[in-house]
Amino acid sequence: MRIGVVCPYSWDVPGGVQFHVRDLAEHLIRLGHQVSVLAPSDDETPLPSYVVSAGRAVPVPYNGSVARLNFGFLSAARVRRWVHEGDFDVLHIHEPATPSLALLACWAAQGPIVATFHTSNPRSRAMIAAYPILQPALEKISARIAVSEYARRTLVEHLGGDAVTIPNGVDVGFFADAEPKPQWQGGPEGHTIGFIGRIDEPRKGLPVLMKALPAILEAAPATRLLVAGRGDEQEAVAQLPPAMRENVEFLGMVSDEDKARLLRSVDLYVAPNTGGESFGIILVEAMSAGAPVLASDLDAFEQVLDGGAAGELFPVEQADALAASAVRLLADPARRADLRKRGNGHVRRFDWSTVGADILAVYETVTDGAASVAPDERTGLRARFGLARD
Amino acid sequence: MPTLTTVIWIVVALALVGVYLSWTAGRLDRLHARIDAAKAALDATLLRRASIAQELATAGVLDPAASMVLYQAAHGARQAEEEQREVAESELSQALRAVFAESAQLEAVREAPGGHETASELSAAVRRVPMARRFHNDAVRAARALRSHRTVRWFRLAGHAQPPLAFEMDDEPPPVLADRGHPSQG
Numbered sequence: 001m002r003i004g005v006v007c008p009y010s011w012d013v014p015g016g017v018q019f020h021v022r023d024l025a026e027h028l029i030r031l032g033h034q035v036s037v038l039a040p041s042d043d044e045t046p047l048p049s050y051v052v053s054a055g056r057a058v059p060v061p062y063n064g065s066v067a068r069l070n071f072g073f074l075s076a077a078r079v080r081r082w083v084h085e086g087d088f089d090v091l092h093i094h095e096p097a098t099p100s101l102a103l104l105a106c107w108a109a110q111g112p113i114v115a116t117f118h119t120s121n122p123r124s125r126a127m128i129a130a131y132p133i134l135q136p137a138l139e140k141i142s143a144r145i146a147v148s149e150y151a152r153r154t155l156v157e158h159l160g161g162d163a164v165t166i167p168n169g170v171d172v173g174f175f176a177d178a179e180p181k182p183q184w185q186g187g188p189e190g191h192t193i194g195f196i197g198r199i200d201e202p203r204k205g206l207p208v209l210m211k212a213l214p215a216i217l218e219a220a221p222a223t224r225l226l227v228a229g230r231g232d233e234q235e236a237v238a239q240l241p242p243a244m245r246e247n248v249e250f251l252g253m254v255s256d257e258d259k260a261r262l263l264r265s266v267d268l269y270v271a272p273n274t275g276g277e278s279f280g281i282i283l284v285e286a287m288s289a290g291a292p293v294l295a296s297d298l299d300a301f302e303q304v305l306d307g308g309a310a311g312e313l314f315p316v317e318q319a320d321a322l323a324a325s326a327v328r329l330l331a332d333p334a335r336r337a338d339l340r341k342r343g344n345g346h347v348r349r350f351d352w353s354t355v356g357a358d359i360l361a362v363y364e365t366v367t368d369g370a371a372s373v374a375p376d377e378r379t380g381l382r383a384r385f386g387l388a389r390d
Numbered sequence: 391m392p393t394l395t396t397v398i399w400i401v402v403a404l405a406l407v408g409v410y411l412s413w414t415a416g417r418l419d420r421l422h423a424r425i426d427a428a429k430a431a432l433d434a435t436l437l438r439r440a441s442i443a444q445e446l447a448t449a450g451v452l453d454p455a456a457s458m459v460l461y462q463a464a465h466g467a468r469q470a471e472e473e474q475r476e477v478a479e480s481e482l483s484q485a486l487r488a489v490f491a492e493s494a495q496l497e498a499v500r501e502a503p504g505g506h507e508t509a510s511e512l513s514a515a516v517r518r519v520p521m522a523r524r525f526h527n528d529a530v531r532a533a534r535a536l537r538s539h540r541t542v543r544w545f546r547l548a549g550h551a552q553p554p555l556a557f558e559m560d561d562e563p564p565p566v567l568a569d570r571g572h573p574s575q576g
Contacts, residue, residue, distance in 0.1 A: 110420065112427070136417055139532040142424055143525045160535070161528040164521050361514065365522050368431040 001363060003028060004088035004373065006079075007039035008100040010057045010068050011047060016281060017094055017118050020168050024092075025050055027169070027356045038082050040070045040101060054078050054101055069100040080108045080375050088373040090114060090363045096138060097159070099130070106137040111373035112366040114359075116145040117155045117163065119278050134159075140376075142366040145359070150299045151278045164362065167304075168281050169355035172347050175288035178260035186267045190222025191330045194266035194291065196259060196282055197273075199231025199250075205272030205296065206231075208319050210239055212272075215323035217244055220330055228254045228262055263289035267336065268329055271295035274317050280304045283311065284350045287343030292336040294325055310346035311339060414536075415547045421533040425554050428526035432557060435522040436479055439515040440467040442508065443482060451502040456489045479519075480560035486516065490564035516563035527556040 007021040018039075025035045035050050040057035047053060055075055057068035079101065083091070089112070093102040096115045106113065115138075144163035146152035152163050186192040193216075197204035206227065216223055227236070228251040237245045254262065263269060269286040271293065277300045284304060286293050293311030295301045305311040312329065314321040329336055348354065446452065447461035463478075463485035470478035490496055499505045499512075537548050 139417065139421060139536070140424075142428065142529070143521075144528065161531050162524050163528075164524055358517075361518055362521060365431050365435065365518060365525060366427070368427075368434050 001090065001360075001367070002034045002086065002088045002372075003036075003363065004083065004086045004091045005035060005037045006091070006093040006102050006105040007037055008070075008093075008095045008098055008102040009040070011039040011041040011051060011053075012045040013068070016168070016279070019281075020116075020118070021094060022048075023169055023171065023352065024356070024359065027352045028360075031356070031360075036082070036086050036088075038079065038101065038105070040068065052082055054082070057100075069098070070104065071099065075101065076104050076108065079104045083109045083373060084375045086373070089367050091373045092116070092359075092363070093141075094118065096141065097134065103134075103137055106140055108376060109373050110140060110376040112143075112363075113141045113373070114143045114145065114362055114366060115141045116147065116166075117151055118147050119151065119154075143362050145362060147279045148300050148303055150303060154278075166355060166358045166362070167350050168279050168284075169352040170281060170284045170288055170347065170350045172288040172351040174256075175260045175263060175285050176290065176344075178257070178264045178289060180265040181258075181261045182265075184226055184262055184265035186224070190224060191220065191267040192265065193223060193225045193326065193330075194228075194262055194269045194286075195225065195272075196228045196254075196262070196269075198229050199227065199233065199236045201231070203274050203276045204229070205274050205317075206236055207239075208272040208274065208296075208317055208322060209270055210236065211319035212323035212326065213240060213248070214244060215320070216326050216330075217247055219327040223247060223330065224249060226251060226262060226266060228252070228259065259285070260289055263291045266291050268326060269293050270322070270326065271301065272317075272322060273298060273301070277301065284347055287311065287347045288350075290340045290344060292329060292339035293343065294322070294329060296322075306346055310342045411541070411545055411547065414539075414541055418533070418536055418542065418547055421529065421536060422551065422554075425526070425529045425533055428522070428529045429557075432519075432522040432526045435515065435518045436467070439512075439519055440464045440482060442512045442515050443486060444468070446499065446508060446512065449502065449508075451499050451505060452489065452495060456495065459485050460489050476557060476559045483516075483519075483560045483562060486567075487562065487564045490566050493566045496566050513563075513567040516567050520561040520563070523557055523559065523561055530554045530556045 005021055005025055007018060009015055009017055011018060021037060021039070025037050028035045029050060037051045038054050039051055040055060041047060041053045042056055043053065054070055055078060057070050059068050083105065091105065091109055091111065092114045093105050094116050095118055096102045096106050097117070138159060144155065144161065145166050146155050146163040147166070147168050149165055152165050155163050184192060195206060195209060197206065199206055209225070213225060225248045227248060230253050233250045237248055240248070251262070263286050269291040271280070271283055273296055275298065277298055280301045283293050283295055283301060287310060293305065295305060295311055295313055296316040297313040298316060302308065302313060305313065312325055314325050443460055443464035447457045447464060450457070452460065463482040467478045467482040496509060499509045533554050536542060537553060542548055
């Protein structure tokens with residue numbers, strides 16, 4: 001199958017959607033499909049052979065933060081040429097409701113289009129205003145995929161219609177087979193707790209964990225907290241009594257390999273996020289690596305953890321509850337072993353073999369009885385007056 | 391020459407209205423094409439499901455009672471008239487759920503020669519029905535929303551085409567076939 005994938009966010013900036021697109025493309029290529037990914041990127045960034053650059057994304061303030069987006073005649077022309085040259089059987093666009101590459105692709109193409117909705121943003125003013133413009137583009141999408149039941153609900157409320165739920169994929173084997181690192185492992189003298197995420201992004205919840213840490217250390221003084229992620233380390237521990245700062249180790253940005261090894265090593269993985277999550281891939285990665293998970297009870301996390309069956313939940317932003325649960329889990333090896341086992345069984349549905357098969361099933365369903373993807377000539381004004389050249 | 395200016399403006403306005411109408415008609419046309427494709431895909435998945443169910447029913451791997459129930463439902467689904475189709479397909483879903491209520495039946499199918507492929511084909515088929523139906527009904531909803539738009543109604547852009555209908559049925563797959571946590575299902 002010839003598959004065109006549109007990634008709306010810059011390839012050179014790490015992010016959940018980009019990683020998903022990369023893993024999906026590589027998984028499909030391994031299965032013998034022809035995949036071309038269109039993504040914004042700087043011209044200097046080296047790209048994998050399957051990625052086609054759509055030009056540089058322009059930073060613009062949008063929806064409360066600075067987003068890097070593609071628009072304008074040049075981008076639209078590039079999208080159109082890519083669609084024309086690719087001659088795809090199916091076009092898979094990500095985040096079609098952002099004013100970027102995905103929307104341009106939706107506008108420029110016709111034929112079987114599959115779209116994945118990743119975020120679960122509250123309804124924005126821009127989206128309401130843009131609805132009449134958005135609708136003609138969105139109604140070309142033959143199949144909608146939401147990454148979680150939560151994302152699906154937002155989609156149904158905002159745009160109407162329906163979607164199938166297919167979770168984000170994880171290479172379970174990569175995490176399950178990682179080699180634990182002895183210095184990150186807990187021993188009989190003290191356990192280790194893991195945290196991965198931007199230190200200076202409050203929504204990732206490190207401040208909540210820092211607030212809970214004194215109580216955890218009081219019950220288990222030799223416990224070590226391992227923090228992997230970018231940000232100001234001094235500021236992060238500023239609230240902590242100086243004597244306890246030694247129990248926090250900052251690892252900085254870690255490679256994918258080290259991330260897997262860290263998750264394999266720790267006795268407990270804590271996800272104290274306070275919001276803004278629509279899926280929670282890190283929880284799946286932690287479970288794949290066999291780490292017992294303690295997470296805040298965000299809708300998305302609750303769903304990934306099977307309503308609390310595959311990992312423990314605590315009320316969001318409640319540092320006391322987090323501390324109590326962590327202390328209880330660290331003192332209870334049997335419960336942690338139980339969580340490891342449950343997590344291990346639960347993550348199979350997130351493995352790329354399962355997720356990839358489901359996505360391919362969607363492709364096959366929409367390509368059944370449909371022509372292939374082609375540039376949509378109706379959108380050009382010249383075409384309307386019969387003046388279009390081929 | 392105020393009259394000439396007025397005439398020019400009227401012509402421009404009419405041209406713009408014409409472009410808008412042609413564009414809306416194009417949208418509607420494309421939505422109808424999308425419904426046709428989705429309907430064809432839904433037909434194919436339903437037929438695939440009924441065929442595999444019928445194959446299983448006549449293969450002799452299930453007990454006679456289960457075989458008869460399954461055969462009856464699969465046959466009914468394949469032969470149903472357009473108006474009875476939703477009911478017949480729902481009955482096939484119910485029959486499949488009843489037959490595969492316990493995992494022992496699925497194990498029996500898997501153990502038969504070539505049964506592993508049949509079992510995975512069946513689980514793929516029962517999972518694709520809700521998918522195809524959702525895509526179809528989503529297209530129908532989008533078309534109905536556009537058709538109810540006043541521009542479309544006033545200018546009769548939808549022509550004489552019948553309003554598209556959603557396909558309503560019970561498509562809940564049997565739990566043992568839908569469980570994605572099971573390693574042996576691809």
